[in-house]
Amino acid sequence: MSSTELPFVPPANVLPKVGTVRVAEGERLRSVELPGVTLSVRSRPPAREDLPPALFVHGLGGSSQNWSALMALLDGDVDSQALDLPGFGDSPPPDDGNYSVTGHARAVIRYLDASGRGPVHLFGNSLGGAVTTRVAAVRPDLVRTLTLVSPALPEIRVQRAAVPTGLLAVPGVALLFTRITREWTAEQRVRGVMALCYGDPGRVTPEGFRHAVQEMERRLRLPYFWDAMARSARGIVNAYTLGGQQGLWRQAERVLAPTLLVYGGRDQLVGFRMAQKAARAFRDSRLVTLPDAGHVAMMEYPETVAMAFRELLEDAGELGAQRAKRADRAGAGGDAVDREGTDESMGG
Numbered sequence: 562m563s564s565t566e567l568p569f570v571p572p573a574n575v576l577p578k579v580g581t582v583r584v585a586e587g588e589r590l591r592s593v594e595l596p597g598v599t600l601s602v603r604s605r606p607p608a609r610e611d612l613p614p615a616l617f618v619h620g621l622g623g624s625s626q627n628w629s630a631l632m633a634l635l636d637g638d639v640d641s642q643a644l645d646l647p648g649f650g651d652s653p654p655p656d657d658g659n660y661s662v663t664g665h666a667r668a669v670i671r672y673l674d675a676s677g678r679g680p681v682h683l684f685g686n687s688l689g690g691a692v693t694t695r696v697a698a699v700r701p702d703l704v705r706t707l708t709l710v711s712p713a714l715p716e717i718r719v720q721r722a723a724v725p726t727g728l729l730a731v732p733g734v735a736l737l738f739t740r741i742t743r744e745w746t747a748e749q750r751v752r753g754v755m756a757l758c759y760g761d762p763g764r765v766t767p768e769g770f771r772h773a774v775q776e777m778e779r780r781l782r783l784p785y786f787w788d789a790m791a792r793s794a795r796g797i798v799n800a801y802t803l804g805g806q807q808g809l810w811r812q813a814e815r816v817l818a819p820t821l822l823v824y825g826g827r828d829q830l831v832g833f834r835m836a837q838k839a840a841r842a843f844r845d846s847r848l849v850t851l852p853d854a855g856h857v858a859m860m861e862y863p864e865t866v867a868m869a870f871r872e873l874l875e876d877a878g879e880l881g882a883q884r885a886k887r888a889d890r891a892g893a894g895g896d897a898v899d900r901e902g903t904d905e906s907m908g909g
Contacts, residue, residue: 580779582651583772585629590651595671600644601625601651602672605632607640613705613879614678615639618669620687620713620857621793622754624650626776627686630863638871639682644672646689648789660792662688662800662809666695670703679703682870682879683818686710686859687830688797691809697820698812706873707843708821710866711831711856714809714839715801747777760827760855813842820846821873823866825854847873 582601584590593600603625615635617628625643632641645652646665655664669692673679683704685693690712697704751773755762765773780786800809820843824836833850840848849869851858859866 580782582624582779583626583776585626585633587633588629592651593672593675595668595675597656598647598668598671599653600647600668600672602642602644603629603632604642605636608637612638612640613682615641615682615684616669616673616678617641617643617684618665618686618689618693619643619646619649620689620711621797622649622790623686623689623857624776626650626772627857627860628684631684631859631866634863634867635870638867638874642678644669646692646793648785648793654785654789658792660789661796662691662695664796665692665793666699669693669696670700673700673703680705682706682708682874684708684710684859685712686857687713688793690714691797691800694809694813694816697818698815701817704816704818705879706821706877707816707818708823708866708870708873709839710823710859711825711828712822712839713797713831714813714835714842716832716835747774747781750781751777757829758856759861760825760851760853761861764861810842813839814844816843818845819873819877821869822846822848823854823858823869824848824850825856825858825861826850826852827854828856830856847876 582590584603587605589604589606591602591604593602617625617632619625619627625645628641628643632643635641647653647655647668648660655668657664659667665688673681673696679700680703683693683697683706685691685708687710690709691714693707694709694712694714697707751770752762754777755765755770755773759765803809805811822836822839822843824831824833824839826833836848836850840846847869849865851862851865854861
């Protein structure tokens with residue numbers, strides 16, 4: 562194998578099981594087999610049966626666990642599910658090895674079509690923001706609202722801290738990086754990731770840090786870990802260079818769903834200056850800027866993001882519709898009780 566080639570990755574059906582993925586209290590994790598891809602889906606039982614569905618899509622190197630804090634806060638607002646994109650979290654690589662933005666978007670669409678959950682309130686962070694933008698543009702029937710946290714949309718002047726991630730897309734760099742960092746511990750790697758992704762890494766609790774180290778140790782034992790990272794990074798770079806109708810900014814202009822944009826003032830990976838451009842590009846958008854947040858505001862400031870999402874629901878008329886439905890059900894239940902009481906009195 563030449564130094565420019567990525568390592569061979571065995572088919573998904575012969576990949577080793579390297580460890581158990583953490584499932585927080587109140588969460589469930591299941592595997593869904595679809596044509597060409599198997600996805601791990603994290604969910605929380607909704608507070609009520611009539612809640613609208615929501616789907617969360619993580620960023621490069623992340624997983625469905627990135628959304629756990631926000632999902633817990635939205636228990637009473639939506640019926641939450643979060644995907645592990647192919648090759649990330651607990652999802653094995655896609656059968657065709659396609660880690661492009663379009664490939665990831667296709668996996669999301671396949672899941673929504675197969676599950677019949679659409680239209681959903683769709684969330685995306687970073688790479689997941691680019692993926693969900695594409696989904697909302699090409700399949701508006703699947704999307705009620707769109708919430709983007711630091712979406713990876715093309716920038717002319719890329720953040721300096723994002724350059725190493727972009728370099729992963731260069732053939733041979735991922736293999737070289739694994740050799741250079743062979744002696745790094747999982748704890749060192751996690752500290753580096755948190756310094757890059759958080760506005761203030763000190764907001765991470767000791768328990769959260771311990772869980773992140775355990776997850777990093779698990780991922781490093783996966784034979785396809787760096788392959789998925791490198792090919793997905795290459796997918797982002799390629800998406801940035803696309804023009805015409807396939808360009809991500811052009812697709813952002815085609816999104817019909819009400820859109821919430823969340824940008825962090827300390828984001829080292831997505832330029833804060835892109836917030837206003839995004840607000841202009843999405844036709845029905847509202848912008849929330851968090852000066853102290855980094856790249857993963859839904860992990861640093863989940864309460865603030867949850868509040869902004871509820872305001873989006875209110876503006877879109879979703880909360881009013883939910884209240885009216887509950888009121889109708891309560892009224893129907895009361896009528897039933899009254900009729901039952903009348904029948905009993907008549908029978909007596």
